[in-house]
Amino acid sequence: MRFKQKLFVTAIAKIKMVVMQTFFLLFLINFAKADNRLNFSESYRSSNTKNIKNLNLSKLVYQPKGTADITVTGTIVDEFGLSIPGVNVSEKNTKNVTSTDVNGKFSIRVKDENAILLISSVGFSAKEIRVGTQNVFKITLSSSINELQDVVVVGYGTQSKPTVTGSVSTITTKQLTQSPVANISNSLVGRLPGLFATQTSGEPGADGSRLRIRGVGTFNGDADPLVLVDGIQVENFNNIDPNEIESLSILKDASSTAVYGIRGANGVIIITTKRGVSGKPQINYTFNYASNSFTDLRKSMNSFDYASSWNKGIELDRYVTQSNTPLRFTPEELEKYRTGSDPVFFPNTDWYDLMLRNSSGQSQHNVNVRGGQDKVKYFISAGFFDQSGLFTDFTYLTQKFDANNNFKRYNFRSNFNFDVSKDLKISLDVSAQTENRKLNNSQGGTSRTIGDIGRAAPLSGPGIVDGKIVEIGQGQNNPLVAFLTNAGSGGIRREYRNNLNGTIKADYLLNRITKGLGVHGEVSLQTFNSQSITNTITTPTFRAQEIPGGYVLQPLAEATTFQFLTSGGNRRSTFGKLSIDYNRSFGNHNVTGLLLYDQQKNYNAPNLQFSEIPRGYQSAVARTTYNYKRKYLAEFNGAYNGTENFAPGKRFGFFPAGSIGWIPSEESFFKKNKYISFLKFRASYGVVGNDQIGGNRFLFRPTSYSDVGNTYRFGAGSAVGTYVGFPGVREGISGNPNITWERANKANLAVETYLIDEKIKIVAELFSENRNSILAQPQTFLNFSGFRQPPANLGRMSNKGFELDASFNDRIGDNFDYRISGNFSFARNKVLFRDEVNNPLTPYRLTTGQRLGQFYGLVADGLFNTWDEVNDANRPVYENRPRIQPGDIRYKDINGDGVINADDNVPIGYSTTPEKTYGFTLFSRYKSLDISVLFQGVGNVSIAYTGFQRSFGWTSAVPQGTADYLIESWTPERFAQGLPINFPRLSAGTSNSPNNPSFGNSSYFIADASYLRLKNVELGYTLNPKLVKRLGLSSMRFFFTANNLFTWSSVFQGIDPENNITRPDSNEEPYPLTRTINAGINVNF
Template sequence: MFSSYAKSSIAQNILDKKITINVTNVTVQNVIELIKKQTDINFSYSNNFLLSKKLVSYNIKSKTVGNFLTEDLSKNEVDFKVINNQIVLFSGNEIADEKNLSNTKKAIPISGYVYDSDGLPLPGVSISEKGKTNATSTNLDGFFTLNVSDENAVILISSIGFIAKETKVGNQKSFKLTLESSINSLQDVVVIGYGTTKKITSTGAISTITTKELVQSPAANISNSLVGRLPGLFASQAGGEPGNDQSKLRIRGVGTFTGNTDPLVLVDGVENSNFNNIDPNEIESLTILKDASSTAVYGIRGANGVIIITTKQGKLGKPRISYSYNLASNSFTALRAGLNSADYARAFNIARSLDNFVSGSNLGPLYSPEDIAKFESGEDPIFFPNTNWYDVVLKKASSQSQHNVNISGGQEKVKYFISAGLFNQEGLFRDFSFITKDFDPNTTYKRYNFRSNFNFDVSKDLKITVNISSQTENRRSAFSNFTTSRIIGEIGRAAPVTGPGFVGDKIVTPVVGDNNPIAAILGDGGAGGLRRDYRNNLSGLLRFDYKLDAITKGLGTYGQLSHQTFNSQDIINQRTQLIYQAVKSPTGPVFIPNGTETSFAFRQQGTNTRSSFGQFGINYNRSFGKHNVTGLILYDQQKIFDPALAFAIPSGVQSIAGRVTYNFKQKYLAEFNGAYNGTENFIIGKRFGFFPSGSIGWVPTEEAFFPKNDIISFLKIRATYGITGNDDIGGARFLYNPTSYTFTGNNNYYFGNALTNYNGVTGIREGRTGNPSLTWEEKKSSNLGLEAYLFKEKINLTVDLFRETRNNILATPNTFPSLVGFIQPAANLGKMRNEGLEVQLGYTDKAGEFGYRVSGNLSFARNKILFQDEVARTFSYQNRTGQRFGQYYGLLTDGLFNTWDEVNADSRPVYEGNNRIQPGDIRYRDINGDGFINDDDAVPIGYSNIPEITYGISLGTTFKGFDLSILFQGVGNVSLNYTNYQRSPGFGGAPIAGTASYLIESWSPERYAAGLPISFPRWNVTGSPNYKGSDFFTVNASYLRLKNAEIGYTFSNKILGKVGMKNLRIFFNANNLITWSNVYDGIDPENLPSNNTSEEPYPLVRTINGGLTVNF
């Protein structure tokens, strides 16, 4: 055997480390992994060595690494060299006399650098000549030198976690080489609950994305960056308001109809409700745990799934400084256009004429031809205005920027990652400081991020981790009696004819109606001014990991303490804003002030929340020949001090959890998890529960009978079953206690009095009866999964089938007779099932310098209410039990009545409440056949308001320095029931509300006669039967969105090296570019309104962004 190493004390110390190995029929790679665990020695392999499948057996005790390599491993034709503090291994057919090679005249010296896909240098990469033993590895700068035989030599470049590549030398003497991350490698480590495991041996339903995907979205927070990227994760953004635009996250749909549906979110192992504000540049990976095998260790908090965020840690190497900058422009994705004043006036006149039959009166036109002419000419913008309120109140675009600078690196004893970031976003309200004189009421949001993660290798057995992070938020907005959603609603409801909103620097009250959105922003009812919100979240984590190999190999222990504080302070400067009334006069309009403007009043409010978390665990990881075993047992507890909690009593969780895994030759897999934990939410004696899970897996491709082929290179089948819980069941806190006892006063209790004698007796009554039997929701779930790598691992496929049944859902008893005499307490009566399918498919390949990838994910989850203690309805089709949660109900329709003959047909049913039907009204179906249209005819219509299907399609290419990526995202099987202001003209007795421009296609005799498109019932100003809940205004809200697109260029190191840069990438990307859907124009199908008809959500924004990333 030939071996060589640097004659240094460091190299000798490496070879003098002692090891103990007892294995049978394992690969050499498995042996090396054992040595790495015992000694922390770094190994590099040649390409041929990585391909070797030869099985070996050893039984040695307390032997040095050098002697083992020389005396034992050499018998299996394995050679080694010690280079740059690591051991480089070769297979036997690569052994040659390097000394002779270096002395030959044909020997050619080459050198170069190796970088990752981001252009950062890679230390410790193995560089070798194919078929030879001459090899080296890169230093901390990614630099290497090597002597090769001749111009025909081929060099092999390989490193763990990257795709190995080979390059012919030719006439080239200097190389710049790039290694792509092996994102599909089966040896990759994936994050699981309270630990990590290899992808090849994982039996749970897990999905992961990395920083690279997160930073492609120029979003304000993490949840918005996840949309469409992970199977099983549904993310829906409720609005685009700066500082309040986070997405609602659900894992595998909804499984409860009263409890909390939010997943548990952990950052570096600690629960964190402020995760949305983490800078994506700080994140290494984000993993979602979906099935019971993955989440059972979280017990009472695991029923809704778990999201684990792992932040970046320092890596061995010289300091690497990275700076990124983004500058973006935001604009609304959709705004509902309204009719102009002239069309509005004409439509209002038509509505009055069509309502004469219904009202029984003779309503003439409200607007004369002269009035309409003035609206069109714009000659009198105060009393005959044509106001586009969206243009008056909102800007076309606003700015957004983000900075991040981070530094990472480290030596053998200390590694570090330090990051600082600034995010700045402006809202889309116009600057009205010319009216207020003192402040700009537009919303602005700033966030400052900081993180420092330090890892200390105190000794070969002890490691210390110290993480500190903070997020500081400053948000400024107008102070008003109206919420932002109410202000947006006011804009949509304001008619174009009501007034100009302001004249000069004066707010002017409406000429007609009562809606002035500017007054709503700057102060309605005396509540005007400026609001400034300050938030700070500070987190600290201290962790130790200690190896207990002295007791038994593979044994270790760890512990961690974490403390988080959240401080908020709101400062409000409030005053009464002066508003003017416009009055006509012979010389022009006169503006008369209403009320008196006041000076600013000041008030301040704040709160402080603290959370403490501690955890201690013992873990075990060891191989016995072909048998690999891991184990974990831990104890943790958390306490949250939040003044907002009911009764100001702290909230807490205590838990004991454990896990045991076993695999035989990475072929037969088994895992068992369990947690015994509890919470203060329930009465003493019912606070703790046990939540177990089990899973098994089989890898057929490791069987001897499975033919080795390039079509199916890997196949794994896995199955899981387990029980998890949800302690946040809904309702008030401490439902096991009565709410209160109230003094009744007089005339409340009567004891045998005659009905004419109301001399009541004073007493005490109970507000709500407590229920000491309440407990957590219990979810029983099963999962069957398949993972495959096909066609030389170019294609990866994952399929999961799941079924979940949730019991003990909080529900109000409804089947008690009303004469019981007291309010029934809520009970664990409900039951719900949720089942579905997840598929993830990807294809990656390369043709020369052109690389390309296509991937897609699809999730389907359908829920069904199995029981909710519902009083049986007259008609079974109206029972909510057996239907989806969130299912819409309403009347079925058959278009519109177009003629009086249709209206007067004998077969037409009677419309209860308003039977004065006329042409242009909706034709409802009499479902129960009783001859009447009423609530008894309501049936399930459409889907629920929760999408059953979510999907994403990702495309990407690379060519030389260019890269392009595109993400499509969509949902299906979801319905939208339009709000009143989206579907009706809102005329009323006077022109008080705006009318959407698409309503121009409302029925009228003239449109019907002309054969013009008709999409809506007739205009109306008084009562109408047309706006009952029905399928006429309930539509399929499925959509497909071009969610994200990015193009970038990375400059050559040859150019950058001259100015001290290692990497420079410029890029342009965009979010929410195009949406395809069936909903009305101006409505974003993701941005659905609430049930409050006076409010509309702040619209989502389209972001066009440019930026750069530079590394030094």
């Protein structure tokens, strides 16, 4: 606690110091010139200055000494013709400034007709207008979103969107902030073509989505994309406040990612944060408060159904076990469970209801200021996020020991731009993130607790009786005890993480040498430190002992005091770049060039273990683009870079790429028309790499010897018991000095078009990737040799697919506009080669030729429903399963040998990575009211119910929980009555019992995990500008949002098709996804 308080106080003090220094600097910049003074226009001086409510800010003008000669008036509107209040209007190179009123009107007196008006407002593109002989203007500002769509952020720079020949998709801050979530990755779901996102947990602080760009292209190491924030690589971008972000781009093909060389094969995500703009300070404040609840939870059987099913399972097992096993529950006991007459000894506990709450709170604050003048521009932001978990508050039982999880995050960012001279520009960026997370420290963490709840039988304990935790028998699975005590839980861990990032950049124009030439340099430092505090405590528990007329609670475990354990670590990274760039036009010929040197060093001090020795990257990058009349396009780029992950001589490689484009709509033969206003074809091909080999980074070095403990034995042997063990060493894995990076050959074809006056925009792309030199462990080496063969670059994979991105925008009348947009992506991978043993009789069992992550198992052919079916002479024999009976699964004999065994395992279903992903958005605005709806879904993906297998069986020692949908298991009665049957017969044996042929990997337990989800809904209302102006504000907007509202899927209730796709093991279940209902306000000052 002291550490937390000290950390918080230190962080606040530093932030206050930075903010005070920043605003003092701005104060000096704005008021440094002593010969300027604040004047009021004549019309304002003649007005009633005492009536402050009628103050018109458009008549408050900050002017230098001297008299202005021309009065300029006008109206400023957006692209839809709606007036924009609070727009900054200034005379260039002077202190003469005003702003528009609630009707978007302004009036300003300028020196003469050569004066230039600077028009700027947050959220819109700035404009410069020469006054000339005109003194009345109607000015239209374009949204900065449209500006971002015209300028695309690419690797090491920006390009004009019409001339981009690579594959790049972009979204802006408006879309990112629509979802009230802690992690940016969750805001991306369904919004970008080619981005496959899977959220596998809803746990606070660990609910980020797993991102894949155009699917998966490797079966080794890390398939995550490279992420850069303002050009600097980061390990985690989910800790950034979405309000700090201007745009986010994903780079997908080789033409756009080859400049990153060995780090570009998995795609690249580029985040650009907001920067300052010319004009008066614009202060923005956003507040969100949300309520979180689980999207879906499994319902367990009640105790009566559970006990009855257990008895029925024993009855149906008698043929298999060849024994007359007595039933587990007597009729009298069943009646007590049914009536609930004895809730202590015959409980009916809903563990989900007891241990999980219905909702929890979440809040988010952000305040930022943006502005500047010609010489200095700034953006400063501070944010706070707080999210509580959904476990029940049991502090009244645990000496105020709160086991619920929680996540808090503090964000700060300041971006400054200094125009030192006409040629020299410098920027200084500083950002910090502090995260405080509280979580379960048990093995498996929170997922183990959720798994304990799911496995707990309703009759395993009464839960809480008379304000005490009560157990009724040893060995019963009691998740409440495991959750609240240190026995098997490991306590509660509090993690404190701090990130500090600083970057200085400088750009210098060399027009004096040749026009369009410039140099760029930057240095950056990232630091990360963490501290972990683990608290453990034993909670008092009791056992109910029956006495005549009631019960008495006997202590089982006494309370203990708090125990503490601390740990921590830190690391840092340094970055440096130096580049020469060139951008010039020669008539109709437009040329750009880039030469760049980039280096990075990562340090893991002070824990400098062998595997944590600092590692570095070095890159030399070259790129050139050319276009003729902006209709014939070409780009060629390449990177020569290397990493210390490999042996000398294998560290560096060259990764080239090229792309071309053609815009027929710019041709003279292409008649201008409103039906096709823009048409572009583009193609690219190149080679990129991946150095994320996973595990030991020094695989090129041998691990020749290792201590194997007291395993060398001398004497008569263990049978006699006279041997003596001695420590020793053995040969490990020899190094492979030829290990190197993966290489991905990527091709891309695309067409872009704008139709019907640009109301319809369509982008369609085809892509293909062949990846080779994938690091893999050889499987065909003889084991009896005693030699452990090192990994080698043996694997090959392909990945092919297509994308479609389309939108339609229109306006009806003066007050109603709407937009419909959608995207669809398909990516199918195939393992082309994996060094594995090939049995000629069962080639279908190989992973080569199949999808990565493909499920394998027996092919189910329904259930045996009658003894006639079981006794059919032509029925295959089940190996090691001699007794089959009605209710068991019928399997297909794939190889026709008359035996059902492992040789009949074949690919079943799909993999756990979706091949299809899509999203579509509906938006409309009527006057001040707007609404946005986002649907998102996936297809061609499977989920294995075998992960929930322990819920299908029981053991006599430890009852296991059973979901209520298993009531629809096969029984003779259900079959005879024609009732729905979704599972094999009930069984009281364990799922892996040799007498139970109905469990294991088979198509019976592989389900289609495709789903459609109402991902996000936002309803907003913007207050009338006249009312807002009276409050002294620029704008005010109220909004209501909801996330993860509804899901349509064919999986069983309580099994989310998204976060249950990959389960760690049968003892763990992921923290369920949450539904968020949010209300917020956004205010601009």
